[in-house]
Amino acid sequence: MASNLIPAVDPAPLPGPPWLFHVLWVVTFTVHLLFVNSVLGGTVLAALLGTSRPANRASAQLFVEVNSWAISFAITFGIAPLLFLQVLFGRFFYTATILVAWWWLGLLGLLTVGYYLNFLAKFRLRAGKGAGGVLAVEAVCFLAVAGIQVVVNLLHLQPGRWERVSDAPWAALADPTFVPRFLHFLLAAVALAGAILAWAAVRRAQRGGDREVARGMAAIGIRAALVATLLQLVDGFWFLFALPEGVLKAYMRSGATAMVPLALGILAGVVLLTVLAGVSDPLAQGTRVRRAAELIVGAMLVMVITRHQLRDVYLAAARADEQLAVAPQWGTLVIFLVVFLLGVAVTAFALVRAAKDTPAPGETAA
Amino acid sequence: MDYPIWDLAMGGGVLIGTVAIAHVIVSHFAVGGGIAMAVAETVAVRRGDAALRQLCRRTSLMLILISTVFGAISGVGIWVTIGLVQPVATSALIHNFVWAWATEWVFFILEVATALAYYATWDKVRPRTHLLLIWLYALAAYMSLVIIQGIIAFMLTPGRWVETRSFWDGFLNPSYLPGLVLRTGIALFLAGSYMTFAALRESDRVARARLVRLLALFQVGGALVAYGGYRWWEAALPEAVRALFLGSSPLLGSLAATRHLVLWALAAYLLFALFALLQPRLQRWPVAALAMLLAFTSFGAYERLREGSRKPFVIRDVMFSNGVLVSEIAPLNERGILSKAVWAAREDDGTVQGKGRAVFRAQCASCHTQNGYLSIRRIVAPIDADMMGAILESLRDDGQAYASGAILQQGHAATQGLNYPFMPPFVGTAEEMEALAAYLLALKPATVAEVSHGK
Numbered sequence: 001m002a003s004n005l006i007p008a009v010d011p012a013p014l015p016g017p018p019w020l021f022h023v024l025w026v027v028t029f030t031v032h033l034l035f036v037n038s039v040l041g042g043t044v045l046a047a048l049l050g051t052s053r054p055a056n057r058a059s060a061q062l063f064v065e066v067n068s069w070a071i072s073f074a075i076t077f078g079i080a081p082l083l084f085l086q087v088l089f090g091r092f093f094y095t096a097t098i099l100v101a102w103w104w105l106g107l108l109g110l111l112t113v114g115y116y117l118n119f120l121a122k123f124r125l126r127a128g129k130g131a132g133g134v135l136a137v138e139a140v141c142f143l144a145v146a147g148i149q150v151v152v153n154l155l156h157l158q159p160g161r162w163e164r165v166s167d168a169p170w171a172a173l174a175d176p177t178f179v180p181r182f183l184h185f186l187l188a189a190v191a192l193a194g195a196i197l198a199w200a201a202v203r204r205a206q207r208g209g210d211r212e213v214a215r216g217m218a219a220i221g222i223r224a225a226l227v228a229t230l231l232q233l234v235d236g237f238w239f240l241f242a243l244p245e246g247v248l249k250a251y252m253r254s255g256a257t258a259m260v261p262l263a264l265g266i267l268a269g270v271v272l273l274t275v276l277a278g279v280s281d282p283l284a285q286g287t288r289v290r291r292a293a294e295l296i297v298g299a300m301l302v303m304v305i306t307r308h309q310l311r312d313v314y315l316a317a318a319r320a321d322e323q324l325a326v327a328p329q330w331g332t333l334v335i336f337l338v339v340f341l342l343g344v345a346v347t348a349f350a351l352v353r354a355a356k357d358t359p360a361p362g363e364t365a366a
Numbered sequence: 367m368d369y370p371i372w373d374l375a376m377g378g379g380v381l382i383g384t385v386a387i388a389h390v391i392v393s394h395f396a397v398g399g400g401i402a403m404a405v406a407e408t409v410a411v412r413r414g415d416a417a418l419r420q421l422c423r424r425t426s427l428m429l430i431l432i433s434t435v436f437g438a439i440s441g442v443g444i445w446v447t448i449g450l451v452q453p454v455a456t457s458a459l460i461h462n463f464v465w466a467w468a469t470e471w472v473f474f475i476l477e478v479a480t481a482l483a484y485y486a487t488w489d490k491v492r493p494r495t496h497l498l499l500i501w502l503y504a505l506a507a508y509m510s511l512v513i514i515q516g517i518i519a520f521m522l523t524p525g526r527w528v529e530t531r532s533f534w535d536g537f538l539n540p541s542y543l544p545g546l547v548l549r550t551g552i553a554l555f556l557a558g559s560y561m562t563f564a565a566l567r568e569s570d571r572v573a574r575a576r577l578v579r580l581l582a583l584f585q586v587g588g589a590l591v592a593y594g595g596y597r598w599w600e601a602a603l604p605e606a607v608r609a610l611f612l613g614s615s616p617l618l619g620s621l622a623a624t625r626h627l628v629l630w631a632l633a634a635y636l637l638f639a640l641f642a643l644l645q646p647r648l649q650r651w652p653v654a655a656l657a658m659l660l661a662f663t664s665f666g667a668y669e670r671l672r673e674g675s676r677k678p679f680v681i682r683d684v685m686f687s688n689g690v691l692v693s694e695i696a697p698l699n700e701r702g703i704l705s706k707a708v709w710a711a712r713e714d715d716g717t718v719q720g721k722g723r724a725v726f727r728a729q730c731a732s733c734h735t736q737n738g739y740l741s742i743r744r745i746v747a748p749i750d751a752d753m754m755g756a757i758l759e760s761l762r763d764d765g766q767a768y769a770s771g772a773i774l775q776q777g778h779a780a781t782q783g784l785n786y787p788f789m790p791p792f793v794g795t796a797e798e799m800e801a802l803a804a805y806l807l808a809l810k811p812a813t814v815a816e817v818s819h820g821k
Binding site: 084335 | 368369370371372374411431434435436438439440442443445446447449450453454456457458460461462464465466467468469471472473474475476478479480482483486487488489490491492493495496497498499502533534691706708709712
């Protein structure tokens with residue numbers, strides 16, 4: 001019955017080779033996830049820390065300042081993977097979103113409220129006021145956004161659950177992998193935000209900032225990353241073994257291409273733990289703090305690949321008879337690739353120039 | 367059609383329209399605001415005009431808060447809503463224009479990065495660097511309009527794409543350039559309108575009048591460009607589309623009224639803009655607010671007109687608003703609509719009315735709700751069984767006309783010759799049609815039925 005509910009393949013051919021869509025999807029999704037994790041983890045940490053103690057306040061202020069850029073980039077970098085997802089798996093994705101339509105639509109409201117609250121927190125903190133309540137509501141908004149994304153993701157992978165969710169939308173939450181999957185992303189986000197905080201504190205101290213405050217910020221960041229990574233190791237295995245039996249078996253049998261990224265991800269987590277545990281004085285161990293941040297980014301990259309491979313395993317049966325016609329639009333594809341390279345170069349040039357340009361003594365500033 | 371149907375009392379089309387109009391008003395400001403601020407700051411730097419510089423500074427926060435936050439989220443919102451309400455059409459558009467959208471996305475990145483950097487670097491960088499940022503922003507924002515206009519215009523006038531399926535035939539379609547000129551004018555006058563509020567906060571009266579006059583130039587120029595673009599756009603439409611809202615007896619009276627609203631609101635707005643140009647010292651915020659309201663009205667009405675002109679299609683000449691393809695009519699008349707509409711078919715409980723309910727959800731529910739927007743219960747109330755049969759037969763005949771190509775004129779469906787020119791045809795077997803009639807008649811309130819029979 002369930003397989004009959006899968007909409008037909010779009011009759012229009014794919015306008016490019018499927019492998020290219022997969023590559024572009026993984027690359028753009030990774031960048032999107034870096035910003036998402038920085039925003040989610042940063043907001044949660046800021047809300048938990050509050051603004052009463054100087055180091056906590058400085059940490060919260062750093063996160064809201066970073067967020068006022070990172071939220072925009074998270075949204076903008078989310079467009080490309082959403083586009084490529086729709087090209088390759090539109091019939092699964094659209095169905096999942098329609099089944100939880102109000103939640104999916106509500107995501108927009110939560111994002112808008114969360115983003116404006118971040119600006120409110122930013123201006124309040126700059127004015128020396130408190131922002132604990134604002135940060136708490138902002139964190140709730142972004143946690144709900146993450147939860148909705150996980151629900152839609154799990155639903156588009158499992159057409160067998162569609163009929164039940166269609167009759168009772170709350171059944172969308174009844175997936176045994178929902179909680180460990182949600183925690184998996186949340187803990188990764190907190191670990192990344194912790195590493196960003198510690199690294200920013202190290203840089204602040206190196207540039208002559210208040211060392212006591214910087215030391216406090218770095219300690220908070222390292223502790224947050226350490227605790228999140230410890231919990232992640234437990235949750236990661238919970239998530240793995242909570243996968244549907246057929247999916248887990250098929251995934252484990254899919255050979256080195258699947259096992260290597262998974263093993264690398266686990267290894268990165270274990271190494272990260274030892275690196276973080278070895279940080280006793282973050283301001284004096286700047287290189288070690290940077291290594292921790294690099295390891296988290298590396299682990300995220302391989303986990304994105306694993307996530308992508310897992311989708312294929314989940315949908316293998318549903319796509320068994322899928323016949324995708326391909327008719328590449330080479331001209332427009334080349335235009336996109338050229339504009340993409342130029343766009344990245346011009347954006348980087350503009351941002352570097354904006355960061356480094358300063359008026360000479362006596363010269364007027366803009 | 368073969369997707370689940372989201373029951374929305376306000377109607378899916380209204381939801382899309384609401385999100386889309388909110389987004390386009392903001393996004394056109396983002397485009398026009400970039401150009402206006404780039405010009406204004408360039409002039410400010412060259413002339414050493416502190417008041418003009420301050421105007422740009424005040425506007426830059428508005429640009430961030432409205433454009434990069436609300437604009438970005440509501441832009442994603444359009445995708446979210448069309449994916450929920452029109453998944454088949456969304457999929458078709460993405461398959462044809464994915465590289466155009468991906469290219470537009472690159473410009474979004476440049477747009478967001480330069481907007482944020484522009485706001486963050488006041489008093490921190492040299493004027494040349496600041497000008498570079500705003501000109502890059504203006505370029506990126508305008509390029510996003512240049513690209514998205516191709517896809518928006520395609521849905522109304524796919525042109526030669528219908529035969530060739532070539533990306534460029536679809537993108538550079540007949541209403542592409544006229545629509546681009548129109549939207550450029552709209553972007554400029556919206557920017558002038560918004561920025562006038564920032565100008566009115568200038569405390570120096572002489573400087574304030576100077577700023578208001580400069581912004582009035584954008585408004586007058588933009589309104590004239592928009593008017594020219596609109597007339598060109600109308601001229602570029604196929605005859606069948608124009609017949610809906612133009613001529614001595616337009617097919618859709620509400621659309622004809624909307625067209626009048628577009629033009630009269632624009633004309634009234636132009637008068638306000640001319641007033642600001644000629645008497646800038648007398649400009650006050652209530653007058654500016656009224657002018658902006660007229661600008662929104664004209665623009666919003668144009669968007670409503672453009673969307674309404676597509677009836678009964680979502681992609682003209684290709685796909686109806688219920689997701690049925692013109693090319694599918696003949697095979698679905700053979701096999702039945704429920705052979706494809708797998709989600710709607712779940713409503714078929716084996717009874718005649720159950721089958722009818724399933725057919726209704728497959729073909730009608732994308733526009734008609736039961737009791738809310740375009741309520742089918744209200745529509746069928748005065749209709750008796752004979753009339754219902756005749757209506758559905760006529761709609762089925764319309765389908766034959768589409769399928770056979772009998773109504774094609776210069777490659778476009780001449781819908782004005784049909785029984786129901788702005789409704790998708792009935793598609794399906796005779797048994798499905800009878801079931802639909804039975805289901806619709808059962809929706810009639812008993813009292814209304816009696817009154818109807820009594821007459």
